[in-house]
Amino acid sequence: MSEKYLGFDIETAKILPENFGDLHDHRPLGISCAAIWGEDKEQAEVFYSKNPDGNAAGKMSVNDLSRFVDLLIDKSKQGYTIVTHNGLGFDFDILAEESGRLDDCKQLALNHIDMMFHFFCGKGFAIGLNTAAKSIGISKPEDIDGSLAPQLWKQGNHQQVLDYVAQDCRLTLDIALTSRKNKKITWITQRGSTSSFTLPSGWLSVSDAMKLPLPDTSWMDNAWERSKFTAWLK
Secondary structure (H helix, E strand, C coil), rough: CCCEEEEEEEEEECCCCCCCCCCCHCCCCEEEEEEEEECCCCCCEEEEEEECCCCCCCCCHHHHHHHHHHHHHHHHHHCCEEECCCCHHHHHHHHHHHHCCCHHHHHHHCCEEHHHHHHHHHHHCCCCCCHHHHHHCCCCCCCCCCCHHHHHHHCCCCCHHHHHHHHHHHHHHHHHHHHHHCEEEEECCCCCCCEEEEEECCCCCCHHHHHCCCCCCCCCCCCCHHHHHHHCCC
């Protein structure tokens, strides 16, 4: 696997009600914008569709999303390894639905590194991107999160959302690179302490993480199954 990482993230377009429960229950969600950030680049590349008047569209078109899938395939061929946080269970699943490129998105998902999925396969529970980011001294912006992005996009605050999706790519990339260097990922626990999960062989692709032995989750109530993230691949 290549050691040149490419962070990837999307923002969805549908405005959801308060206390919306499971995000997937509200599909199709649409994609307002997407971003990638190569570790050898100084800034992110952002993507969105435009209306005939040149302004940002409410969501990305099927054609634009299909071209974005082609770009991810090309980046992989150029030697990049795509890295996400929950890209298997979310970003690639939604991208497959919205672009109509199911088979290509399946292959991209299986071959990429999903840090959260690798962690989940080893520990049996998931951690948020920001809890991992804070453990290495970085953080998401305080004034916006993913749940606010669809409303901000609809209100015309496009640059704010584009900056946010780019920042998520950067956080993902920084966590991936720091963890690769240290052979472990760290996170801030609910009690406020720092904990870690070792990565003796570095980050694993989704297909390799799926081969890890199931962790002991007997201490957990309603433990998640791996199918929560992988079901769409079937």
